[in-house]
Amino acid sequence: MKDSSILVIDDELELLTMIRSIFERAGFTQITTAASGKEALEVLKQKMPAMVILDVMLPDIDGFTLLKEIRKVSKVPVLMLTAKGEAEDRFSGFELGADDYVVKPFLPKELLLRVQAILKRTYPRGNRIVILPAAEVDLDKAEVHRFGKTIPLTAKEYNIFLKLSENAGRIVTIGALCQTVCGEIWQGYETTLMTHIRHLREKIEKNPSAPEALITIKGLGYKLVLKEVQR
């Protein structure tokens, strides 16, 4: 993932330098920058990057127009970076096909995490294995390997587990989990979710009554604690 090429477009040179520095420190090796829409279009013509970070307010071409141009030729993920935070702007960005939206002033960590999440989502690499204290879960095959046995995950268990593993180490709320399983209208699904969690625990925990990997955060949701993640 760290070798993915990222094009950063912003008219503030100092901001460009800073973003480059943040990403390079985080291990990214192919950061290209462009200070204007024109320059960006030239870079894009030569080689389409793996991801674009785009500022809305550019001196020559407005960011939304540039996004439209990009969308004509490519589905490359675009993260809009802008000083504008108004709801309407956010919506027009998403309507035009932006993948995410970060409002200035942003925290460097936040930008980094969002970019990494988008890259992970867009370019899934094979052999994704999640290693838990008592089992290993192969995300590509939707299987749990434990004590030499292979246990398959049901579609719903898989979705729940995927959501938890994407947010490993962080609390995922009950609503968010229900939503991944049954969509927008999820109220009333909480009990069913608990059943799925119980089944998941039976498959991935050494002792399902004293879980080490899939932890309940009382009243809020669940958290997946990993041993290590391999790619």
Next chain:
Amino acid sequence: MKTAQRFFRKYLLSTFGILLLFLLLNCILVTVIAISSSNLSAKSDLPISRLAKLITVNDKGIETDKNFSKLLYEQHAWAMILNDRGKVIWEENLPEELPRNYTSTQIAQFSKWYLQDYPVRVWKHPAGLFVVGYPKHSVVKYTFTMDYDYLFSGLIGIIVIFSANILLMLILFWHNIHRVEKAVSPILTGIEMMAEGKSVNLTEKGELKEINTELNKAADQLIKKDSARSEWICAISHDIRTPLSIMLGYAGEIEDDDRLTTETRTQAGIIRKHGEKLRKLIMDLNLASKLEYSMEPINKTLISPVELTRQVISDFLNNGLDSSFVLDLKTHSCAEKIVIEGDSDLLARMLENLIHNSITHNPHGCNINVTISDDENCCVIVVEDTGKGISPTLLERLNSAQVKSIVCDKGGEPVHGLGLNLVRQIVKAHKGKISFQNVEPHGLRISIKFPIKNKV
């Protein structure tokens, strides 16, 4: 609008009242004058019937009572009795110039009109035709003859004309007042709208055209001033964003650079922390200013307040809450089913600000409990901490205040916590209610009520 209608209704009623009062007063006056004048004339009048009674006919001829002459004298009147042939058979004080014999034509004439300018009255007496004459120009005599039907229809006509006049007067009054109301109502509505901070657009026509124009101008100016202020805040917060991003970015870089000394890294950390505070402040300021002028569109969707609170609390916990704080969510059994209508971003911001408020004002740590329950069709969200609470003065101010000006209060003092002010505005925008209270032994409890949309 209601006040204006009430005012005009009252005005119309009072006008009718005045009209009625006039009528009544006139009736009373006419009656009083009629009675008193009739009394007056009755006093001076010498009734012929009374006089006639004082005259008797006996064997000796015609005799009068002793009062008769006295009465006659007092009135400067004279009297005579005519026999059937028109001859004067008895007289008293009869002026010399008057004849002593009358033809039936003369009798018919004077009984109706005058006898040589003397107003006279006649009375049928056993002795003959009793005639009393009054001094010249003392009594006016008119004979009134009228057809009965004509009199009847005339009376009805008078009543009709009188009623028509009254009715017309009432209609004209009502019409006039209606016109005034029509002209003034838009102005009053305009003033009301101005007070609510809405734009005013009155038609600049009619007699009060100038007032309408002025009002439109005033409202325009108010809105311009308001939006200028809001735009100014928006522009400032916009221009601050990029420099602040760079500051935050580099401060974070320095903080994480393990080649540098611990002291430098700690200092960078402090810069980053304060930069983050500034970032939150700018975002709050911008949003508060927009909410104040209703510029921020509220994207209302159906929201589960429990899930929303879970997400906000999870964010706090996921982003590493200091271990001196315990953040907890308690939900009553029915609360899970509550659905409210609102802007999830704004409501999340509200909860963030409340929790953040407890954290900032209690640097040594405290427990923060968020409770969600339902109470009579209301969703009650309570954020309670075990911190130091707030002073009674501030508590009173927070509870009594309307949503205050976002920058300063009347005295120019900065309003305590822009964050709390923003919370107020978000609550207001969602038609909710907020109250603050201190808890025993110490701590602050903030309760917010929102109307429940439905229950799942």
